[in-house]
Amino acid sequence: MNPPRTVPDELDAVVVGAGFSGLYLLHRLRQAGFSVKVFDSAGDVGGTWYWNRYPGARCDIPTTDYTYGFDPELEAAWTWSEKYATQPEILGYLRFVADRYDLRRDIEFSTGITAASWDAAGKRWNLTTDRGEQLRCRHYIMASGCLSLPKSPDIIGAGLYTGEVYYTSRWPHEGVDFTGKRVAVIGTGSSGIQSIPLIAEQASQLTVFQRTPNFSIPAHNGPAPADRLQRLSEDRDGYREAAKYSRGGIPNEPTDILGITASEEVRRERFEAAWEQGELFGILGVFADQGLNPISNEIVAEMIREKIRATVNDPETAEALCPKDHYFGTKRPCLDTNYFQTYNLPHVRLVDLRKQPITSITETGVDTADESHSFDAIVYATGFDAMTGPVTAVDVTGTDGLSLKEKWVAGPSTYLGLMSVGFPNFFMITGPGSPSVLSNMTVSIEQHVDWVTDCLTRMRDQGFETIEPTELAEAGWGQHVQDCAAISLHPTADSWYMGANVPGKPRVFLPYIGGVDAYRRACDDLVAQGYLGFRLSGPGRDECRDGVIRTMQPDVAVVLELLATVGLPPLETLPVPDARAIMSAINATRPPSPEVGEVTDGALPGPGGDLPYRLYRPAVPAEGPYPIVVYFHGGGWVLGDLDSDDPLCRDLCARSGAIVVSVNYRHAPEDRFPAAAEDAFAAVRWVDANAADLGGIPGQLAVAGWSAGGNIAAVACQLARDAGGPRILGQLLMHPVVDSDLTRQSYVDNGDGYILTKGLMSWFWDHYADPADRGDLRLAPLRGDLAGLPPACVVTADFDPLRDEGLAYVDALHAAGVPVRHVRARGHTHTSVTMVGVVISGAPVRAEMAEALTGFFGVRTLA
Ligand code: NA7
Numbered sequence: 001m002n003p004p005r006t007v008p009d010e011l012d013a014v015v016v017g018a019g020f021s022g023l024y025l026l027h028r029l030r031q032a033g034f035s036v037k038v039f040d041s042a043g044d045v046g047g048t049w050y051w052n053r054y055p056g057a058r059c060d061i062p063t064t065d066y067t068y069g070f071d072p073e074l075e076a077a078w079t080w081s082e083k084y085a086t087q088p089e090i091l092g093y094l095r096f097v098a099d100r101y102d103l104r105r106d107i108e109f110s111t112g113i114t115a116a117s118w119d120a121a122g123k124r125w126n127l128t129t130d131r132g133e134q135l136r137c138r139h140y141i142m143a144s145g146c147l148s149l150p151k152s153p154d155i156i157g158a159g160l161y162t163g164e165v166y167y168t169s170r171w172p173h174e175g176v177d178f179t180g181k182r183v184a185v186i187g188t189g190s191s192g193i194q195s196i197p198l199i200a201e202q203a204s205q206l207t208v209f210q211r212t213p214n215f216s217i218p219a220h221n222g223p224a225p226a227d228r229l230q231r232l233s234e235d236r237d238g239y240r241e242a243a244k245y246s247r248g249g250i251p252n253e254p255t256d257i258l259g260i261t262a263s264e265e266v267r268r269e270r271f272e273a274a275w276e277q278g279e280l281f282g283i284l285g286v287f288a289d290q291g292l293n294p295i296s297n298e299i300v301a302e303m304i305r306e307k308i309r310a311t312v313n314d315p316e317t318a319e320a321l322c323p324k325d326h327y328f329g330t331k332r333p334c335l336d337t338n339y340f341q342t343y344n345l346p347h348v349r350l351v352d353l354r355k356q357p358i359t360s361i362t363e364t365g366v367d368t369a370d371e372s373h374s375f376d377a378i379v380y381a382t383g384f385d386a387m388t389g390p391v392t393a394v395d396v397t398g399t400d401g402l403s404l405k406e407k408w409v410a411g412p413s414t415y416l417g418l419m420s421v422g423f424p425n426f427f428m429i430t431g432p433g434s435p436s437v438l439s440n441m442t443v444s445i446e447q448h449v450d451w452v453t454d455c456l457t458r459m460r461d462q463g464f465e466t467i468e469p470t471e472l473a474e475a476g477w478g479q480h481v482q483d484c485a486a487i488s489l490h491p492t493a494d495s496w497y498m499g500a501n502v503p504g505k506p507r508v509f510l511p512y513i514g515g516v517d518a519y520r521r522a523c524d525d526l527v528a529q530g531y532l533g534f535r536l537s538g539p540g541r542d543e544c545r546d547g548v549i550r551t552m553q554p555d556v557a558v559v560l561e562l563l564a565t566v567g568l569p570p571l572e573t574l575p576v577p578d579a580r581a582i583m584s585a586i587n588a589t590r591p592p593s594p595e596v597g598e599v600t601d602g603a604l605p606g607p608g609g610d611l612p613y614r615l616y617r618p619a620v621p622a623e624g625p626y627p628i629v630v631y632f633h634g635g636g637w638v639l640g641d642l643d644s645d646d647p648l649c650r651d652l653c654a655r656s657g658a659i660v661v662s663v664n665y666r667h668a669p670e671d672r673f674p675a676a677a678e679d680a681f682a683a684v685r686w687v688d689a690n691a692a693d694l695g696g697i698p699g700q701l702a703v704a705g706w707s708a709g710g711n712i713a714a715v716a717c718q719l720a721r722d723a724g725g726p727r728i729l730g731q732l733l734m735h736p737v738v739d740s741d742l743t744r745q746s747y748v749d750n751g752d753g754y755i756l757t758k759g760l761m762s763w764f765w766d767h768y769a770d771p772a773d774r775g776d777l778r779l780a781p782l783r784g785d786l787a788g789l790p791p792a793c794v795v796t797a798d799f800d801p802l803r804d805e806g807l808a809y810v811d812a813l814h815a816a817g818v819p820v821r822h823v824r825a826r827g828h829t830h831t832s833v834t835m836v837g838v839v840i841s842g843a844p845v846r847a848e849m850a851e852a853l854t855g856f857f858g859v860r861t862l863a
Contacts (some may be wrong), residue, residue: 011035013456014127014137016394016705018107021143021429021445023094024068027101028453038143039129040105041112045098047145049091053171054191055198056383057087058221060335061440064228065250067093069207069240070446073421074100083278084221084335100523105860115395118424123465125425138465142391143429143449143541146437148440149389153186153380153531154503157360164377168195169384177378178202184366186358187381188214193334195381202407204347204790207373211353213302213323216334244447247515248281249440259296260591271303284329291329291488292840301328311340316344316726319353325430329495332437385494387432387510388412398423411499411508415469415477415533416523416549418448424468427452432510434536436790437497439516447516451523457530463536473533476548483552483827485509487840514554522549551797553827553841560829572763574671576638581638591837594654595619595649601642604686605861606679608666613643613683616653617695625855626761627658627700630687630716631730634707634834636737636764637668637676645706648846652704655850658857659696660704661687665712673769677778680705682713688726702730702790704849705754706834707802709763710736714781715810721788730856732849734795735802735830737780738809740774742764748802754799756830762802782809786816793821793852795845799827821855823848 012034015022022038023045029036042050059066064079077100078093085093103191106818108129115128127141150169161245166176168191183203185192187209192362200206231251232239242251260265267287274282304623305322313319321340342348356368365374388408396404399422407413417434418427429448430436459467486492491509494500512519526532526549535544552560571579597619603610618626629652633645642664643803653660665679684703691698705713710733717731742758742765753760769779777784782805792813796806813820824847825833833842 003143006073008035009135010124011037011135011137013139013141014039014113014125014135015141015143016040016113017044017047017143017145017148017429018042018098018109019049019143019145019148020068020094021145021443022047022107023097023101023103024070024446025141025143025429025449025452026103026106027448029456030106032457034456036106037105039111039113040107040109041130045094045107047094048109048148049087049094049158050806051148051171051544052169052191053087053173053175054166054379055193056170056194056337057168057174058084058194058198058219058335060084060190060219061250061442062225062228062279064224065243066090066442068097068442069243072236075236076575080224082221083224084097084219109157113394115397116426117395117397118399118426120311120371120399123425125706139425140396141427141429141452141518142394142431143166143557144390144394146390146430146441146647147384147386149385149393151383151385151389151502153184153382155361156357157362161361161365161378162363163365163375166377166379168192168379168381171863176377180204181288181376182374183207183377183379184373184375185379185381186366187383188212189381189383190332190334191383192381193336193339195379196348197338199379200342200345200348204341206348207351207375208349208357209353210320210352212325212331213321214331214334215301215323215328216336216339217275217304217307218278218336219335219808220276221337223314223358223848243440244520245398247517248438249435249443249516250279250281252281252285254288255285256288258289258293258591259299260289260293264285264395268300268303275303275307278335280333280335285334291490294327294423296576297327297329297489303330308340313344315513317350320350320355326493326495327489330488330490330497331495332497351618352455375611379433383496383501385502385505386499387437388499388505389502391428391431396423398426409506412510413474413478413507415474416519416526417512418523419467419469419534420450422470422475423468433477434512435514435516435519436511438511438513443516443526444519446517447520451527454527459536459538462536462538463541464543466538467531467534467536470533470535470544470546472546473548476551477717478532480514480548480550480554481512482509483841484512484514487553487555488513518554525549551827553832553839555839556799556828556832556843558695559832559835559839563755570757571639571758572757572760576767580639583635583644584737587644590647590835593836594650594737595621596650596653599650604683604690606666606682608671608675608679611666611683612642612664614646614649614662614664615694616649616662618653618657619657620654621657624695625697626657626695627656627702627729627853628687628691628694628696629656629658629660629702629704630684630713631662632665632680632703632705632709632712633662634705634709634735635667636760637708637711637768638764639667639675640709645709645834647835648706651836651846652850652853655847656853658702658853659694661694668768672767673773673776674778676708676768677712677715677719680716681723684716684720684725684728699727700857701726701728702732702853703728703733704734704853705736707830708737708768710734711738711779714738715778717789718777718781718784718786728790730790730853731792732795732852732856733792733806733809734833734849735797735800736794736806736809737802737827739778739780739805740769741805744803744808745802746805750799750803750829752800754801754829756801758801782812786813786818789813789816789818791819791821791856793823793849793855795823795833795849797825797830797833799828800830802830821852823852
């Protein structure tokens with residue numbers, strides 16, 4: 001029996017959910033002096049641990065870490081008995097927490113919030129409970145969990161079955177005795193994989209219906225890991241702080257070893273160590289690149305498959321249990337205890353639904369295409385409508401009468417997974433767009449709760465009544481979330497991370513994969529910038545600093561961070577030979593470049609002597625002849641050579657199906673202006689004249705260049721036009737230098753901190769050209785007459801000092817009637833798009849560049 005209601009009809013905050021999030025939220029908000037009530041449809045605290053009582057249910061994060069960290073005394077008062085605690089122990093812990101902080105008096109159990117509607121005039125949320133009660137609150141906070149709304153079993157005939165039916169996510173409190181029964185389990189996610197070995201211990205016959213085999217590794221459960229316990233006892237605060245600034249919410253030393261380059265011995269050693277350790281983040285971090293690179297991922301995946309084959313006696317069953325349709329880690333891997341061994345028991349059988357799909361659930365069991373199965377009980381372990389489901393299950397209506405469900409019809413849109421435009425004073429704990437399910441939830445939960453509590457406290461202290469994100473900030477965050485996902489392998493999988501497990505749900509990557517550390521910094525940064533991207537209002541005052549908190553591509557940011565840790569001297573402070581040596585040393589560390597059909601080196605006659613060139617012939621199409629692109633490398637007319645832009649040339653060749661002839665023109669300071677420009681023009685003429693001998697199609701000629709190479713490519717086009725030939729079909733100018741004016745806004749915005757600096761650009765200019773020459777059209781092609789030039793594709797990068805001159809060239813070409821395509825390398829620097837195989841987000845930009853090249857030649861893109 002619930003005690004009589006004591007809920008006031010007006011509260012500072014209402015919280016939905018009494019799990020890890022709701023309990024801590026209640027504690028913090030109450031401590032901060034807010035009136036707050038928590039509602040939960042469960043009969044007690046626990047959230048996910050209240051409902052998921054199936055046999056074998058355990059956490060998959062070590063208990064040393066899957067625990068509250070906010071109160072050292074709480075930690076001292078509780079000792080976990082195992083590395084991975086069982087559901088009853090975790091539930092016991094949450095009950096202990098509720099009692100310790102006297103939380104129950106402000107929790108309304110067995111009561112769900114069914115509707116929430118924003119009263120714009122009163123600046124309050126009006127809430128309705130499933131008991132028909134109405135109440136009002138200033139702030140409405142959903143702490144309703146990411147995996148709390150079970151997915152309905154979308155299987156034909158599910159209602160026909162007359163035997164016992166169980167859902168792992170709604171398991172009977174009194175437990176289930178399967179002794180002597182014929183049992184079916186449908187689903188082989190974490191819930192199925194954890195429960196199957198224990199159900200098999202009781203059942204007389206167990207049939208597992210598997211649609212998708214899952215990667216699972218042995219948990220090696222036992223006492224809490226000694227190394228973690230030791231670190232905690234020596235420095236608890238340091239350990240918890242390290243968790244906050246770790247990638248996944250557990251202190252871990254990330255590796256920089258790449259699967260693609262590691263030796264077989266190192267690969268095996270690292271994998272076996274992770275296998276023995278039995279931790280999710282360990283096996284997900286065997287190699288730095290396994291979440292990004294398919295080859296590296298396959299190395300780990302195959303080693304897991306080997307383990308499965310070595311464990312399961314029947315080869316056919318073993319093969320059916322080997323996951324092959326998704327990259328390892330793109331669906332949440334499982335930790336198990338004797339899962340694969342269970343299939344060696346004589347009364348346990350696997351039905352592979354890929355071979356024998358379920359045609360219907362029947363009155364007595366399950367019919368597949370080939371067989372009729374009878375059971376005494378069916379267990380559905382079929383998962384959840386993850387992340388968005390629990391939020392949109394409540395009818396939340398914001399400003400203008402728009403419901404959250406309507407707003408999210410094409411996928412969730414949030415600012416940091418915390419709030420959503422149109423829903424003032426509405427917060428989500430671990431909502432879509434935050435690290436949530438990709439992290440140790442307890443760390444992410446505490447961070448969100450602390451952030452919300454601080455926000456509400458600030459609002460109260462400064463007299464604000466409402467807070468809401470701006471459209472710009474929310475769109476920017478959504479873009480960043482998808483940018484982070486796009487460089488990973490995750491979007492390729494039909495996972496619940498992608499919403500793919502629920503028929504009709506939009507396919508969008510739901511959590512934030514950028515890391516707990518990166519996420520926390522974003523949340524802290526926007527607060528430090530005066531709540532960037534939020535609109536706050538109160539009586540007589542509004543405050544809004546609009547903007548986007550993260551605009552750089554995530555892998556570009558990582559490269560910049562890495563370079564910062566190396567602490568290289570600024571190139572412009574070095575003698576030229578030293579600067580060249582540093583560039584060569586950095587280039588030597590690059591991963592293998594894309595394969596092309598053939599690479600040959602040669603020399604062509606230039607005005608000052610022979611110029612080395614490297615010719616890249618495509619592998620596809622197999623037969624030539626091919627169009628030809630004459631390419632000029634970057635390096636400020638001072639640095640660079642045939643090796644420096646080799647990966648980019650290979651990439652362009654492979655993608656465009658054109659021969660790329662990369663020409664090593666003369667460099668400054670040895671050969672100053674106009675040497676490079678003259679060489680470029682000479683090279684274009686020579687290639688044009690010798691196209692057939694080079695394997696090219698005569699007349700199918702384009703030029704391309706990056707940075708200073710873009711400068712001489714553009715100049716060569718002007719010279720060719722003025723000289724009446726050769727005929728150039730197109731010019732691909734990547735972040736080109738087209739003017740000598742270093743005062744444009746992009747020099748102000750990006751002049752420092754993004755590798756190519758204003759200082760370095762000045763150094764280049766000083767080495768290449770006298771100040772008196774810098775208005776010459778062979779140096780500053782932007783100042784020339786652009787009419788009659790070949791069609792152009794100009795690529796600009798957001799974080800490039802040269803961005804604005806590139807944009808000016810686009811405008812000027814356009815004004816001169818030259819067909820021009822502008823490719824914006826969003827979130828990139830001057831150098832990042834060239835980092836083939838390192839900066840994955842550069843690939844779509846290079847694909848556009850290749851498409852532009854093929855467009856010049858009038859043929860389709862190949863890759
Ligand atoms: P999951 O991981 O979503 O697993 C659900 C399983 O049920 C999975 O194997 C599904 O196959 C299967 N499934 C779902 N619907 C069907 C139908 N209609 N027919 C056959 N099989 C079906 O949920 P869990 O509860 O195991 O785990 C959720 C998370 O909780 C877990 O990752 C941990 O973080 C804790 P599919 O893969 O969709 O082919």
